Amino acid sequence: MPSEVTHHYFSAGWLRRLRRVREIKQGHFAQLLGVSQGTISKWETGEARPSSKQIERITQFFTNAPAPARDAWLSRLVKYSDRQVHVMTDADHRLLAASQPRIKEWHRDYIDVASLPLSESLPDDIAAAERWLVEHDHPTVWLTPLVVAVEGRKGGPYDIDPGLLLWERFPLSDGTWVRLITNIGEHEIPAESVQFRKNMPG
Known part of the structure; x- marks a missing residue:
């Protein structure tokens, strides 16, 4: 279970x-x-x-x-979104779909990024958020969206814009948990969310 x-x-x-x-x-x-x-x-x-x-x-x-149609719908929603958004498997950070604005942000061809484990070479602020999730009982925390403040990065495997990222988890029809990552503004922070900043107390 x-x-x-x-x-x-x-x-x-x-x-x-x-x-x-x-x-x-x-x-x-x-x-x-x-x-x-x-x-x-x-x-x-x-x-x-x-x-x-x-x-x-x-x-x-x-x-x-089972809901395979839902799985396809989520992929289409991400690919054709006009926002910076992508979805990946939660366990190994394998990219499943990304919007054109996200690909533009990365300054890489989609096929290049799709072949990379997105969890490799993470900037310090995102790596700190990943560690925080592990330390604070990942499965339970993840049922609430996490808002991560990032400083951004130029260079490395892919570029990252500064700002706020909304991390949400959803189960696919086969039980695989995926993470939906969307750039948001301060006014879009969900009322029911956990906010993470790199230097916040444990």
């Missing part, structure tokens, strides 16, 4: 994002869980919280339910 299930972690934003990525309407999801649509709505707005058993069922559903 995935560690996300055993921790019984839940946030309203996490449920709302996963349901939308899976393209499941509130009413249908309510039927699958045996609750009312109003209950789902309250969970997604933070007015109510599901029980530990319900959280386990929700997490198992999103981890195990």
Whole structure:
């Protein structure tokens, strides 16, 4: 059983994002869980919280339910986005898709970057965020988006613009967790998120 299930972690934003990525309407999801649509709505707005058993069922559903069309949809969403965004496997940082603005930022051909493990030669601020995740119980923290402040980099395997990166995790239909990384502005920081800056206290 995935560690996300055993921790019984839940946030309203996490449920709302996963349901939308899976393209499941509130009413249908309510039927699958045996609750009312109003209950789902309250969970997604933070007015109510599901029980530990319900959280386990929700997490198992999103981890195990096959949705290959959703996987293709996520890839298309990233590739044709007008924002700086890419998606990679969470375990080994293998690139799955990137938008044209992201490729332009990197100053590399997509095929060149796709062949690189993106976790190699990380700048200090991103490497510090990766270490922080490991030190703070990665699976549980990851169900909440992480906002990482980066100083940027010119040169190296690929360029990185300074600013804020939103890191989010989603499960693919085969159970593989992927990380969606999007450049955002200060006004776009989700209310339900963890913010990381390199020199913040542990």
